[in-house]
Amino acid sequence: xxxxxxxxxxxxxxxxxxxxxxxxxxxxIFGVYSIRKxxxxxxxxxxxxxxxxxxxxxxxxxxxxxxxxxxxxxLIDNPxxxxxxxxxxxxxxxxxxxxxxxxxxxxxxxxxxxxxKELFINKEKYDALVKDVIRLAKENRREEALLILNGxxxxxxxxxxxxxxxxxxxxxxxxxxxxxxNISTAKQxxxxxxxxxxxxxxxxxxxxxxxxxxxxNPVKAAVEHAHIIAGGDFTxxxxxxxxxxxxxxxxxxxxxxxxxxxxxxLLKEVADSVxxxxxxxxELSATVEQVSAQSENINAxxxxxxxxxEETSASVEEITSSSTEIKNGAEQLKARAxxxxxxxxxxxxxxxxxxxxxxxxxxxxxxIYNVKQKEIKExxxxxxxxxxxxxxxDVISEIAGQTNLLALNAAxxxxxxxxxxxxxxxxxxxxxxxxxxxxxxxxxxxxxxxxVKAAVNKLTSNAEEILKFIDDKVYPDYDMLExxxxxxxxDAQFVKALTEExxxxxxxxxxxxxxxxxxxxxxxxxxxxxxxxxxxxxNSANESTLALEGVAQTAQxxxxxxxxxxxLVAKFKI
Numbered sequence: 001x002x003x004x005x006x007x008x009x010x011x012x013x014x015x016x017x018x019x020x021x022x023x024x025x026x027x028x029i030f031g032v033y034s035i036r037k038x039x040x041x042x043x044x045x046x047x048x049x050x051x052x053x054x055x056x057x058x059x060x061x062x063x064x065x066x067x068x069x070x071x072x073x074x075l076i077d078n079p080x081x082x083x084x085x086x087x088x089x090x091x092x093x094x095x096x097x098x099x100x101x102x103x104x105x106x107x108x109x110x111x112x113x114x115x116x117k118e119l120f121i122n123k124e125k126y127d128a129l130v131k132d133v134i135r136l137a138k139e140n141r142r143e144e145a146l147l148i149l150n151g152x153x154x155x156x157x158x159x160x161x162x163x164x165x166x167x168x169x170x171x172x173x174x175x176x177x178x179x180x181x182n183i184s185t186a187k188q189x190x191x192x193x194x195x196x197x198x199x200x201x202x203x204x205x206x207x208x209x210x211x212x213x214x215x216x217n218p219v220k221a222a223v224e225h226a227h228i229i230a231g232g233d234f235t236x237x238x239x240x241x242x243x244x245x246x247x248x249x250x251x252x253x254x255x256x257x258x259x260x261x262x263x264x265x266l267l268k269e270v271a272d273s274v275x276x277x278x279x280x281x282x283e284l285s286a287t288v289e290q291v292s293a294q295s296e297n298i299n300a301x302x303x304x305x306x307x308x309x310e311e312t313s314a315s316v317e318e319i320t321s322s323s324t325e326i327k328n329g330a331e332q333l334k335a336r337a338x339x340x341x342x343x344x345x346x347x348x349x350x351x352x353x354x355x356x357x358x359x360x361x362x363x364x365x366x367x368i369y370n371v372k373q374k375e376i377k378e379x380x381x382x383x384x385x386x387x388x389x390x391x392x393x394d395v396i397s398e399i400a401g402q403t404n405l406l407a408l409n410a411a412x413x414x415x416x417x418x419x420x421x422x423x424x425x426x427x428x429x430x431x432x433x434x435x436x437x438x439x440x441x442x443x444x445x446x447x448x449x450x451x452v453k454a455a456v457n458k459l460t461s462n463a464e465e466i467l468k469f470i471d472d473k474v475y476p477d478y479d480m481l482e483x484x485x486x487x488x489x490x491d492a493q494f495v496k497a498l499t500e501e502x503x504x505x506x507x508x509x510x511x512x513x514x515x516x517x518x519x520x521x522x523x524x525x526x527x528x529x530x531x532x533x534x535x536x537x538x539n540s541a542n543e544s545t546l547a548l549e550g551v552a553q554t555a556q557x558x559x560x561x562x563x564x565x566x567x568l569v570a571k572f573k574i
Contacts, residue, residue, distance in 0.1 A: 010364055010368075013211070013364075013368055014368055016207050016208065016211045017368060019203070019204075019207055020204050020207070020208075021375055023200040023203060023204060024200075026196075026200075027193075027196055027197065027200055030192070030193065030196060031193060034189040034192070034193065037185065037189070038182070038185065038186060038189065038445060054403065055099040055100075055102050055103045056099075056103055056164070056167070056168060056171070058095060058099045059095075059096055059099045059100055059103065059164070060164060061413070062092040062093070062095040062096040062099070063092070063096055063160070063164075064413070064417060065088070065092050066088075066089050066092040066093065066096070066130075067157070068417075069085040069086075069088050069089050069092070070085075070089065070130055070133055070134070070149070071149075072085055073085050073086070073133070073134060073137045074133070074137055074142050074145055074146060074149075077140075079138070082134070082137065082138060086134055089130065089134075093127060096123065097123075100116065100119065100120070100123075103116075103167070104116040106171070107167065107170065107171070109170060109174075111166075111170065112167060112170050112171075115163045115166055115167050115170070116167070118159070118163055119160060119163045119164065119167070122156050122159050122160045122163070123160065125156055126153060126156045126157065126160065129148055129149075129152060129153045129156065130153075132145075132148060133145040133148050133149060133153070136148070165426055168426075168430045169430070172430050172433065175437060176437065179437055179440075179441050182441060182444075182445075183441070183444055186444060186445065190451050193451070194451075197458060201458075218242050218245070218250075218252070218253065219480070221238075221239065221242055221253070222242075222252055222253065223480055225238055225260075226487065229259075229260060229263075230487060235264075236260075237257065237260070238253045238254075238257040238260070239253075243257060262343055262346075263343075266343055269336055271566070273332075273336055275566075282559065397439050397443070401439065403432075404432055404436065404439075408432070411429065411432075508561075
């Protein structure tokens with residue numbers, strides 16, 4: 001997965017959030033689509049099954065009331081009452097035909113259409129017979145009217161009731177099939193939703209862990225290496241697997257490696273310069289001891305001054321040469337110290353850049369976090385359309401209850417009608433069964449809605465856990481990276497101060513060498529004057545001894561200073 005490690009951290013985070021947002025959106029769209037599909041099936045079930053049942057109830061009720069009115073006409077002699085019943089019959093016929101036409105539209109089978117046409121034909125025949133019965137009743141020919149009702153009309157009534165019962169059976173069977181299809185669809189939606197949710201959960205967790213590992217592992221390695229450098233160990237190298245990366249983590253690792261190399265080289269140069277300074281100090285001390293011995297020989301024997309003058313002059317030249325060499329070494333050491341100061345300044349600048357980069361990355365991550373958190377919350381809020389479907393299911397349950405009550409009333413009316421209401425009682429029983437089936441279907445819909453709500457709540461919990469992971473892990477790592485940058489800047493300032501002190505010490509050594517050269521020149525002058533006067537030579541020898549003691553003290557101070565620098569450098573592992 002080197003290609004993934006080479007992607008910029010900002011791109012990784014944005015891509016991860018986009019994938020999670022896409023999964024959330026896809027699950028939400030699928031859930032909404034599934035709910036809408038179930039909603040349409042319920043609406044279709046209500047419009048094509050439940051509503052037609054109420055129409056059939058009205059058809060049966062109108063038919064039974066019309067039969068009752070016809071029989072009532074034969075039992076009374078009041079013309080006004082007969083006219084009233086005749087108007088009622090016309091009104092019942094209008095209700096019958098209107099509802100039968102509506103019910104016919106919901107019968108989609110060939111048998112249902114055939115039964116409807118037969119019912120229309122029989123009803124028209126029955127209406128014609130009813131007109132004859134009413135006419136005979138008005139003419140007081142009731143016996144003939146009863147013969148019609150008990151003969152041909154009764155046969156047509158039996159055919160009509162048989163057709164109505166068969167139409168109800170067809171409608172109940174269609175309702176049962178529709179209910180079974182709705183239940184099957186709900187189960188399929190539930191299974192698909194659970195599978196989609198599990199896949200989304202696995203992908204989200206895997207992507208979150210992989211992205212977090214890609215970011216936190218290099219940061220932890222950088223923090224560990226920073227602690228090693230802070231402890232003064234510059235022998236450890238940054239692992240190559242982080243140096244080969246092309247993202248911000250790889251750039252950070254490369255900056256650490258370059259800083260480690262530069263500081264190690266600087267410390268090596270400082271150690272070498274300290275060693276050279278210490279050697280020069282020891283050489284100067286030896287030279288001073290030699291000159292002191294020669295001065296004592298001069299004091300012991302004035303006669304040997306002339307013969308030892310050349311040797312003394314040679315020693316003076318050697319001292320002068322050594323002093324010049326020491327002075328040049330001090331100047332070189334001073335120049336290297338100032339170069340070290342410049343390098344330390346560069347390190348401090350890089351540390352500040354690292355801190356600023358960490359701060360910028362943290363701000364970008366915070367911005368992305370805020371945007372994605374808002375989008376996830378909006379997507380979850382949109383999924384609450386499930387509540388509206390639940391309300392619609394409750395409405396269906398209420399309608400089923402009302403239909404059941406209507407069926408009960410119809411059964412009571414059929415019981416009152418006796419044998420004539422037997423067919424109507426059968427229809428009422430079928431209506432009651434269909435109402436119970438509608439209530440059961442509404443209950444199943446409620447269960448599916450609860451499962452969808454549980455799936456949405458689980459996805460919400462997972463999204464919140466991913467956001468919490470960013471709060472608890474990613475942001476603290478960025479804070480630690482900022483603190484590491486500040487620590488590097490402080491360490492760079494400390495080394496910078498150390499190099500300034502080292503340069504100052506080198507300047508003091510150079511000044512001491514100037515004083516030594518001046519003293520040596522004085523010794524040469526004294527030696528030249530000694531050729532003219534032994535007493536002056538003796539006095540000059542004493543003065544030279546005093547001057548050499550000062551040189552010895554200066555050399556001792558220089559050696560102690562070199563030793564201190566050596567101890568400081570020894571604290572670091574290079």
